[in-house]
Amino acid sequence: MAPQATAPATTPSLMRRMACWLYEGMLMFGVVFIAGYLFGTLSQTRNAMDNRHALQAFLFVVFGIYFTWFWAKGQTLAMKTWNIRVVDRAGRPISQPRALLRYVLSWLWFLPPLAAVSPFALSGGETTVLVIGWVAVWAILARFHPEQQFWHDALAGTRLVHFEHSKK
Template sequence: MNTAAPPSTSPLALQAPSLRRRLACWLYEGLLLFALLFIAALIHGMLGLLIPALQSAHVLQVVLFVVFGAYFVWFWTRGGQTLAMKTWRIQVVDPQGRPLTRVRALARYALCWLWFLPPLAVVAPFHLPAIESTVLVCGWVLVWAVLSRFHPQRQFWHDVLAGTRLISVQS
């Protein structure tokens, strides 16, 4: 009888990808999200012509939040990889290496906003110029990314809080 652990649960298989690879994936994901944003905003704009109540910027923000959430939860619960994650051979799993449940994927999506919400909350009351706001947001993103170096398994802290982890996968 074979008593070896399945490959997905061996410690070697659950190693985090390098920070460089995760940030490259993050940037590529941003490009894909821009395309998704464009399509969602276009549909929202066309519907706004038919239903004037939908023309609010706040409605668009809610629509984008829901569309982005649906994108991530869909991919994370069906194979654990978005399109960018497939390209960079990164997968999101639970702490035991299993696929994410919908609830855990939703929690991860909500906690992923820690990449942006803290600096935006600081910037908002001061009405800073765009360049200063951009510098603060980018600075926070770099700090948040580098903080993963202080986790024993090199995981991002929103993954730790969500009970998820990023792992390298073989091609």
């Protein structure tokens, strides 16, 4: 029996990647809940506004650990659900340093609009509209990448590809 040639990995559609992105956001509520509870218990924080910046820094680290660990393994739970895998440009699994770089660069989804609103006293609704608008623009910009990849993936040297789990 001759070995089968593997087809080149295809980029999942933008709609599928955004559905995965939204599902990932829902799953992150559990991570935030557990991490927030742990932080509040360990720091003895009684008011949500106390230690707010320390909590934000703690969550940034917890998210970094979560994503770096899962991406270095190839997929988060949401990515498994949507049959998406993160690989390097050559199609190999990514290393933890590359996964960490991807994590830092993935903040391009949120930091530009948050930096833009910080000098102004905008309401929560106005900030939400700006963030959602930027997320839509950032997602649509993937259409201009030669392989339809998100630009933070291009900068990190990673790719999102369709991955079908083998059923044994």
